[in-house]
Amino acid sequence: MVEQESDDLDLDAVFGALAHPTRRELIEQLAGGPKSVGDLAEPHDMSLAAVSKHLQVLEDAELIDVEKDGRVRRCHLDGAPLSNAFGWLTRYRVFWEDRFDALEDHLEGADQ
Template sequence: MVEREPNDLDLDAIFGALAHPTRRKLIEQLAGGPERVGDLAEPHDMSLAAVSKHLQVLEDAGLIDVERDGRVRRCHLDAAPLSDAFGWLTQYRVFWEDRFDALEDHLEEDDQ
């Protein structure tokens, strides 16, 4: 069995949560500030229960915080996990830049 670092598990949850377009849209909505669940659900063509399930995935991944005040639930974006994911992706930026530079050099050699 492959053992993973705790950070890997966090990244799995973050990338898993971001894998669905509805959840990415919800993150975009929350980037503008906190919103009630009903307001978040309004632009989506799905039931409130379905949106709530997506919000639960985002909450489980640590991407949002949900504040409950009686029957009203207000969601807040927590961008820190996005920073973790960005950091992981950034380490591969240099790899791909090097590959593209090598490809460019190769193509220039072929042109000459």
């Protein structure tokens, strides 16, 4: 059996968490600063329990930190996992840019 590196597993969790549009919206909300679970749930047409499940996925992927203050749970965005995902995507952006440049060169050569 092939073992995956820890970074690969982290990326799997991050991309899995970001795969759902509600979780992406929650990340966008938290980009503006920490918010309570109730504040995060307010604009969504779903129960508080459903939002909490989405937040748990984000927490498991280490995209957010949840701090309990009495009965209030406040969520904070952790940018490090997003930075790691961005770094991984950037490698492939360079790959595709090189491919598109080669295609452009080929097409320009075909016009002559």
